[in-house]
Amino acid sequence: xxxxxxxxxxxxxxxxxxxxxxxxxxxxxxxxxxxxxxxxxxxxxxxxxxxxxxxxxxxxxxxxxxxxxxxxxxxxxxxxxxxxxxxxxxxxxx
Numbered sequence: 001x002x003x004x005x006x007x008x009x010x011x012x013x014x015x016x017x018x019x020x021x022x023x024x025x026x027x028x029x030x031x032x033x034x035x036x037x038x039x040x041x042x043x044x045x046x047x048x049x050x051x052x053x054x055x056x057x058x059x060x061x062x063x064x065x066x067x068x069x070x071x072x073x074x075x076x077x078x079x080x081x082x083x084x085x086x087x088x089x090x091x092x093x094x
Contacts, residue, residue: 009037012092017041025087031076032094034058036066042090043069050086052079 017038021028026048030039033051035058042049043066051066052074053059059071074080076091 009035012038012041014041017045020090021045021047022088027086027088029079029081029086029089031074031079031089031091033062033071034092034094036062036069038090038092039069040066050081052081 021042027050028042028047029050029052030036030042031052033039033053034055036051039049039051039062049069051059051062051069051071053062053071054073054075056073059073062069062071072080076094079089
């Protein structure tokens with residue numbers, strides 16, 4: 001199921017990411033990261049991204065789709081990061 005989701009979802013518009021991500025951000029938490037669509041785009045901009053995703057199946061696909069990115073189990077209500085760990089928390093379509 002996660003593989004179908006990964007193949008079927010389009011990327012996010014670059015203009016939207018430009019608008020959302022502040023210039024000073026270097027480390028970002030992508031909460032509800034799914035299969036890593038936004039995670040990949042943030043990483044490709046040179047950001048250090050930590051993906052947070054509650055679904056084990058989605059995390060597994062994210063590991064395949066975006067190798068090398070830290071992927072943690074968690075939710076928006078329970079983000080497994082200490083305060084001040086990231087410059088920005090972003091939630092796309094969770």
